[in-house]
Amino acid sequence: MNAPTPPEAAFSIAAVERDTGLAKDTLRVWERRYGFPAPTRDANGERLYPPEQVEKLRLIRRLIDHGRRPAGVVGASIDELASMLDSCLCPELASSGREDGLLQLVRLHRSVELNAALRQALMKQGLQRFVADTVAPLAAAVGEAWMRGEVEVPEEHLFTEQVQNVLRSAIGAHATPGGRPRVLLTTFPEEEHVLGLLMAEAMLVPEGVACLSLGTRTPLADIRSAAVGGAFDIVGLSFSIAYPARQAIDGLLELRALLPDSIAIWAGGAAVRDKHKRLPGIRVVGGLDDTLAALRDWRAEHP
């Protein structure tokens, strides 16, 4: 009655939806329009997607997230997709991860060494530089490698978990409960990436900011009640690259209308970068270092 386990070596449409993030309706309409994917059928007439097609769909998904349009990528051959992929990756990112060796630790399942290396870097650099100079580039490198298909799900999970462990305990050590401003951090309901929030928190906490993270996926109305009820000065939202820009903008404007003017909204992440013009009343944070600039601005205006 619930999503059936994919039998042997083929995936049901529900499994493909889960693995690729493409809605069932979208998968069916692509098949109708572009002739791809072209699943076989089981005895019951239901779609069965071979693993290669699922893999190709994942690739297509990544390209679309990077701005391509379906007409150009659905129906292209594997080789064409691979060359498109190369053209939208910046080579220096991948290499920066390789040079410092941390990406290798992610790749090779070396969780213990990865953890040790992260903690060592944290000690050496301090929390803020650790986040800006080590975690963020590493996250970008992992993202790139994942897009190239060079890392799999478990490596990505491993990386996220280990970074979370290190960041959460470091943030706990710096916590300044009575500080100002009071910042509420979370994401919109469709966004489940947590590292952006943790990185922002790690940048702010050493500055004496009182941060509260609600974790991911908070409904808009609940953000409002938490922000107002908790007397927060700033609400910080994080958007990963996969988040649809339009949705981010609509949501932010709606939230802006929901919150009193005395509460500032900060938005960061790839989906809102350069969208400053379309977001009146919202501080678009361009990167981790810009978080500190935003904080300086806020403090200048609130003596």
Place this chain on the structure above:
Amino acid sequence: MNAPTPPEAAFSIAAVERDTGLAKDTLRVWERRYGFPAPTRDANGERLYPPEQVEKLRLIRRLIDHGRRPAGVVGASIDELASMLDSCLCPELASSGREDGLLQLVRLHRSVELNAALRQALMKQGLQRFVADTVAPLAAAVGEAWMRGEVEVPEEHLFTEQVQNVLRSAIGAHATPGGRPRVLLTTFPEEEHVLGLLMAEAMLVPEGVACLSLGTRTPLADIRSAAVGGAFDIVGLSFSIAYPARQAIDGLLELRALLPDSIAIWAGGAAVRDKHKRLPGIRVVGGLDDTLAALRDWRAEHP
């Protein structure tokens, strides 16, 4: 083109799916069969669900998760639902949370006090008793309160985040990289509750076990490759109450077939409790204290 923002005070079918966890198809078929929900339509003929109906759907969802069947709950009045709710809650749980006062801290948005109280309890009790005697009952109480509708999304997020922070830093302090056995912890792809994993890890790490958590939502094939590639002795899976029992059993048996006999499988959580008979070759862990019993058993067999 993407999930539209719900206008004013009514929800699109996509928004309801997100908020309630009920698939669009299920919502449409309930409407056809039971006459509920009964959304209005917009100018375009698309369903618009009023907030009361969404709230009622959430209630129904909870009752179904606790074993009721749709025929009995979809179409019942609010009062009937409320009385059903009472009959499937165990009163002592809610009260245990109230007595120690921690649940109050969750309710009132007192994040700072909650964090302090958790850390204090941790110091006093030690990691294992803290998890078994404080975190687990509190999690159960929050679950009950959520089911009664007495806590909202942000409170639940707040609770999860704060507990995560405390547990992760405590686990980090206890870490014993070279220990035995080597345990890999994760959940199946449909399961996103992380606290069960963290509690298990917190029970095991002080015993000198080398734990690696992959976080939630790991595909079966990836669990296999991580377990074999990392030379793990045990794979631990966690299932929350909302996880369909049948799916858990199928998945576990499939994983059992995938893994060599030398790697043990432990399964814990409400969804697999009392399913021991249907899970040959798998150690069903009945609760947090049973985790330690399972560990003792394993060590007795692997001198």
Place this chain on the structure above:
DNA sequence: AAAGTCAAATTGTCCAGGACAAAACACGTC
């Protein structure tokens, strides 16, 4: 050359209503 305007093409989501297998239930038997 930059910026605005507007029609055409693209694209994701929604709808209806039928079908069916898996799960839960009820009941009789060992």
Place this chain on the structure above:
DNA sequence: GACGTGTTTTGTCCTGGACAATTTGACTTT
């Protein structure tokens, strides 16, 4: 109680059509 067997309930999948939101691209105006 444990175990088959028939019945009902229930979630998911299917087809093919429709449409609004977006993007594209050609054209006009500053």
